[in-house]
Amino acid sequence: MTDSDQSGSVPGLPPTPPPLPPQTGPQTVPANADEALEIGREHYPEVGSPGGPSGLFVHEFDIGYLIHASWPPAEDPTAPPANPGGSNVVISKADGEVSFLPNFPPEEAVELYHRLRGGRTS
Template structure:
């Protein structure tokens, strides 16, 4: 888990605001030129922002691996990267990082 660097920090008012904040951490398009679609998963202390990959136009092309999600804190607006795990696992990892002071 790492703090994402960037411009001025602001506390998100809602999920749409968190999406706007998180969007700065993702590219606009995938390697094949298709737009990156982002979704937000709200939980008690933050918003998990993650990219959604649609089926590739060319099914013979290898998948793009790696990446990460970001969490926008409801309390402080801090943006933290977490691994590209399923939503609930990523949220739990974020919670553990907060408890351990990472």
């Protein structure tokens, strides 16, 4: 079977990815920072696991909760990071929507979230 034999594909282009799975129900809207942290844990490796964060923290702000991780210090601080990048998780206070932002410091991540939401507060 060639790529062009697959339904939804266009010759010369990669195959069409499968559709996203449907939502299993409404997203949970956290009532407080502890509930937001529990939702955020689903998006990170287990704290203390090999390659996992050393801790997860919540930064509450006007329209959401920013979940960010701390990582153990590198064995060689002069070496480039083994896994560069990473992301922060934001959970909306209005509807429980989960968003992913670059691994910026909390204040910069919140500012970016506000810009991306276009000033929406609900």
